[in-house]
Amino acid sequence: EADIYQTPRYLVIGTGKKITLECSQTMGHDKMYWYQQDPGMELHLIHYSYGVNSTEKGDLSSESTVSRIRTEHFPLTLESARPSHTSQYLCASTKPVTGELFFGEGSRLTVL
């Protein structure tokens, strides 16, 4: 089993609220990712980090921001949530050498 954890698993909030989705991994992986996925649809990369103090935007434009102050922690923040942000957010990290990607269980966000 992968040691990568996401909280909260489920979140229902009102429009305009600030939210932070937490992601932590205990495997010491340098590379971490955030993906967005709507039900039955494909995964879209929204942010990635190759190490501490390194963050980049992914292929899908997102209003969220990320930070990487510690290797094990890669939180995602939405300053002002909107209904269009309703989705599942999946955090992942890659194992060096093999490139195997480990996913957290996801955070399912609903913005009313």
Next chain:
Amino acid sequence: RKEVEQDPGPFNVPEGATVAFNCTYSNSASQSFFWYRQDCRKEPKLLMSVYSSGNEDGRFTAQLNRASQYISLLIRDSKLSDSATYLCVVNLLSMDTGRRALTFGSGTRLQVQP
């Protein structure tokens, strides 16, 4: 054209059937290849890595064809529990961004019927 392409399916097959999925990728400089399985409303999980010589894990066989730029997944003796979406993942050098990244196909949905 997408950099990693899969037939979305769904593939509806009876129990015990053999089913094969293909995945094509755009850049010959691609390095690593994987098949992931994603159950409904769950996170993707690694099914198997794909090696140049091909590899087998029980009922599952993965193959790589670098010349034609595709990978395949063969499932023999399908079980009801094999019903899921199968995602092709390629570590490729993107023509669009110029950087190397793990790129997902859109997934192929398999439904095994009793």
